[in-house]
Amino acid sequence: MEWFRLSEKPSISSSTYCAVLQLCGELKSLQDGKEVHSVISCNDVQINGILGTRLVFMYVSCGELSQGRLVFDQVVNEKVFLWNLMINEYAKVEDFAECVYLFQKMLNAGIAADSYTFSCILKCFAASGCSDLSLGRSVHSFGIKLHFNKETKFCNILLDMYSKCGDLAAASRVFEKTSERSVVSWTSMIQAYSRSGLLHDAIRLFHEMTSSGTKPDIFTLSAVLHACASSGSLESGKSVHNYITGQGLESNLFVCNALMDMYAKCGSMEDASLVFSQMPVKDIISWNTIIAGYGMHGFGKEAIRAFEEMRRDGIKPDGVSFISVLYACSHSGLVNEGWRFFNIMQKECKIEPSLEHYACMVDLLSRSGKLQMAYEFIKGMPIKPDATIWGALLCGCRIHHDVKLAERVAEHVFELEPENARYYVLLANIYAEAEKWEEVKELRVKIGRRGLKKHPGCSWIEVKGKVHVFVAKDGSHPEVRKIEALLRKVREGMKKEGFSPKLRYALMNGDDLEKEMALCGHSEKLAMGFGILNLPPGKTVRVMKNLRVCRDCHEMAKFMSKTTGREIILRDSNFFHHFKDGSCSCRGFW
DNA sequence: ATAGGGTTAG
Numbered sequence: 001m002e003w004f005r006l007s008e009k010p011s012i013s014s015s016t017y018c019a020v021l022q023l024c025g026e027l028k029s030l031q032d033g034k035e036v037h038s039v040i041s042c043n044d045v046q047i048n049g050i051l052g053t054r055l056v057f058m059y060v061s062c063g064e065l066s067q068g069r070l071v072f073d074q075v076v077n078e079k080v081f082l083w084n085l086m087i088n089e090y091a092k093v094e095d096f097a098e099c100v101y102l103f104q105k106m107l108n109a110g111i112a113a114d115s116y117t118f119s120c121i122l123k124c125f126a127a128s129g130c131s132d133l134s135l136g137r138s139v140h141s142f143g144i145k146l147h148f149n150k151e152t153k154f155c156n157i158l159l160d161m162y163s164k165c166g167d168l169a170a171a172s173r174v175f176e177k178t179s180e181r182s183v184v185s186w187t188s189m190i191q192a193y194s195r196s197g198l199l200h201d202a203i204r205l206f207h208e209m210t211s212s213g214t215k216p217d218i219f220t221l222s223a224v225l226h227a228c229a230s231s232g233s234l235e236s237g238k239s240v241h242n243y244i245t246g247q248g249l250e251s252n253l254f255v256c257n258a259l260m261d262m263y264a265k266c267g268s269m270e271d272a273s274l275v276f277s278q279m280p281v282k283d284i285i286s287w288n289t290i291i292a293g294y295g296m297h298g299f300g301k302e303a304i305r306a307f308e309e310m311r312r313d314g315i316k317p318d319g320v321s322f323i324s325v326l327y328a329c330s331h332s333g334l335v336n337e338g339w340r341f342f343n344i345m346q347k348e349c350k351i352e353p354s355l356e357h358y359a360c361m362v363d364l365l366s367r368s369g370k371l372q373m374a375y376e377f378i379k380g381m382p383i384k385p386d387a388t389i390w391g392a393l394l395c396g397c398r399i400h401h402d403v404k405l406a407e408r409v410a411e412h413v414f415e416l417e418p419e420n421a422r423y424y425v426l427l428a429n430i431y432a433e434a435e436k437w438e439e440v441k442e443l444r445v446k447i448g449r450r451g452l453k454k455h456p457g458c459s460w461i462e463v464k465g466k467v468h469v470f471v472a473k474d475g476s477h478p479e480v481r482k483i484e485a486l487l488r489k490v491r492e493g494m495k496k497e498g499f500s501p502k503l504r505y506a507l508m509n510g511d512d513l514e515k516e517m518a519l520c521g522h523s524e525k526l527a528m529g530f531g532i533l534n535l536p537p538g539k540t541v542r543v544m545k546n547l548r549v550c551r552d553c554h555e556m557a558k559f560m561s562k563t564t565g566r567e568i569i570l571r572d573s574n575f576f577h578h579f580k581d582g583s584c585s586c587r588g589f590w
Numbered sequence: 591a592t593a594g595g596g597t598t599a600g
Contacts, residue, residue: 022591053591084592119593156594187595222596257597288598295599323599356600388600574600 001032009043014051021054025061033058047075053082060089080106084116091124099124100135115148119157126157126164133165149177156184163192187220194223199231200467210243218254225258232544232571234266235462250278257285264293267542267569267576284315292324297576298585300332307341317349323356330364331575333589338364359388366396367589371405387417394423398430399590406430421452437509459523459545461531470526473518483529487520487556494559502552524553524570532564540567548572549590558582 004012004020017040024033037055040047047055052075059068072086083106090098103121106113118139125136140158148154155178162171171192178185186209193202206224209216216224221244228237241259249255256279263272276282276290287310294303307325310317317325322345329338342361345351358381365374374393378385390412397406406427413423424447431439447454457472470477477483491501506515519525524545531541549572561568562582570577578585 057591081592088592114592116592123594153594160594182594184595189595191595217596219596226597254597259597261597283597285598290598292599318598320599327599359600 001035004036009039012043014045014048017045018051018054021051021058025054025058028062030059030062030064033062047071049075049077049079049082051075052077053079053085056082056085060085065089065093078109078111080111080114080117083111084114084120087117088120091120091127094124094127096124096128113146115143115151115154118143118148118154122157122161126161129164129166133162133167133170136161136165137170150179152178152180152182152185156182156188159185159188159192163188163195166196168192168196168198181214183214183217183220186214186216187223190220190223190227194227194230199227200233202227203231203233203236206240216243218249218252221249221255222258225255225262229258229262229265231467232266232460232542233462233467234263234268234542235465237262237266251280253279253281253283253286257283257289260286260289260293264289264296265571267297267571269293269297269299282313282315284318284321287315288318288320288324291321291328295324295328295331296574297578298331298587298589300328300334300337303328303332304334304337317345317351319351319354319357322349322351322353323360326357326360326364330360330367331586331589333368333587335364335368335370355383355386355389358383358385359392362389362392363395366393367399369396369400371396371400371402375405375409385412387413387420387423390416391423391426394426394430398426398433401430401434403430403434403436419450419452421447421450421454424452425454432508433504435504435509440509455546457523457545457547459527459543461527461541461543463531463534468527468530470523470530472523473521474523477526477530479530479533480526482533483526484520486529486533487525490556490560490563491516491520493563494556497559499555499559502555505550505552519550519552522550522553524549524572525556528553528557528560528568528570531568532560532566538566540569542569542571544571546573548574549577554584558584 017036020036021033024036052071055071056068059071068089072082077083083102087099087102090102099121103117121139122136143149143154155174159171159174162174171189175185175189186205190202190205193205203224206216206220221240224240225237228240244250244255256275260272260275263275272290272293276286279286287306291303291306294306303325307317307321322341325341326338329341338361342353342357345353345357362374362378365377371393374396378389378393390409394406394409394413397409410423410427417423424443428440428443431443458469460467460469468477501516501519503512503515506518508515508518524543527543528541531543535541549570554577557568557570557577557579559582561579568579570579575586575590
């Protein structure tokens with residue numbers, strides 16, 4: 001710039017301006033860039049396509065998209081590169097409409113799009129997760145006409161676009177047709193299965209990939225570990241871990257973070273903390289993952305200890321760290337500690353609490369029975385509470401059987417999210433547990449009228465590498481008779497020791513025997529029974545469930561852990577229960 | 591001269 005300022009302006013050639021602008025763009029110095037632009041204007045230098053491109057590049061690199069667009073509109077541009085530059089910028093800020101507009105304008109101007117143009121526009125489709133896929137499809141077929149489907153990169157971005165827009169079948173077709181699959185193709189397809197909830201297909205594809213000779217990289221490993229984590233397949237996760245060690249990637253930061261998360265979500269905090277302790281370098285995500293892991297398992301004290309250790313290590317907690325530690329407090333009933341962190345966050349760390357933080361606090365208060373205080377807390381929030389905030393209080397009302405307050409809270413929830421079946425089901429359960437059958441019926445009608453669907457309860461367990469799925473009241477599993485016989489025996493044993501079935505959780509109107517039968521059909525009981533019958537003696541029974549665990553099942557699990565001498569680890573939609581010697585790690589806070 | 595996939599909380 002010094003040299004530029006001193007030089008005789010009229011003698012500077014266009015290509016020199018280009019070089020200087022290029023530099024300004026790369027250094028992101030808008031001030032200098034603007035100065036060069038004004039010199040160009042003052043000296044009446046003609047802004048041709050080449051110089052215009054540099055100007056646009058300089059502005060967009062400095063984050064001045066609208067300035068860049070002004071220049072773009074002024075210059076005559078016949079080069080595809082400049083159009084790509086512009087389209088890519090709009091794709092980055094997810095301005096879907098502008099991307100499409102420029103794309104069409106470009107075609108009208110007779111400029112031939114290249115594969116990069118397509119990748120920019122498809123990236124924008126993917127980012128917006130567009131519900132209407134017809135545009136994406138037409139861009140796809142247009143790309144085929146130009147034979148871009150021979151290019152692996154083009155296919156990969158297409159695959160990703162379909163996957164992010166929720167069309168798994170189309171994504172899979174693209175994958176099948178990709179002739180030269182790269183590691184990115186495989187990773188994207190694994191991710192596509194994972195996104196659609198087909199976690200075991202994701203894991204299967206990973207094994208297919210390794211046997212096909214394509215070597216997974218850290219992106220692939222993170223993706224497959226995430227699939228293991230979501231499905232809770234500890235055995236699959238361990239086999240991936242073995243692969244990682246074999247490749248010498250066991251010290252990689254990303255891989256370790258994903259590994260820890262996998263172990264935590266598969267119910268093994270021992271393995272998670274082992275990975276954590278052996279990491280040579282830890283970042284904030286590593287710490288947040290371990291804190292959240294302890295929280296999920298009801299190890300509140302350990303979560304707090306990790307949080308303090310992180311601060312001693314000189315890592316500044318971020319918003320997620322506080323969500324994790326508050327969540328841990330709430331699942332361990334540590335109300336005072338929770339308040340303390342909520343204050344530290346604001347006063348010491350200067351972090352403005354977000355909706356998630358408020359949700360944690362409402363959860364903390366209402367879970368521990370301070371329902372009225374939680375209500376006042378919501379009323380005093382400086383930002384507008386959303387459905388999850390009121391939903392947390394509604395959950396608390398269920399735990400503490402407060403029907404009156406639940407009705408008031410539900411009004412807020414239904415107003416904010418009228419289409420979410422979860423909340424209607426939650427209120428219906430509160431009514432059912434209070435035996436208010438008329439109200440239950442009314443709500444069921446309401447759910448039906450709105451065309452909403454309740455997710456059926458479903459549990460699964462891994463035995464010898466195979467996943468066995470149980471759905472409530474579903475007798476299709478070949479061993480269901482044997483399981484039921486076992487459960488009946490357990491129930492008799494419980495009754496002898498004075499544990500009566502928690503009939504209010506049968507959620508149905510009927511006589512006691514009917515209720516007891518309904519409770520016995522719960523999917524988590526079936527899965528636990530199957531595990532006890534089929535796993536070698538002494539081996540921990542690990543069961544996953546898609547919804548919250550039922551209270552009666554919780555009692556039975558405690559009892560079974562005592563009579564069989566086994567540990568039972570049960571993962572529900574947001575928490576782990578460790579049953580051992582007749583008690584549970586959650587100590588009632590869930 | 592430009593490019594594609596991944597890890598935490600809810």
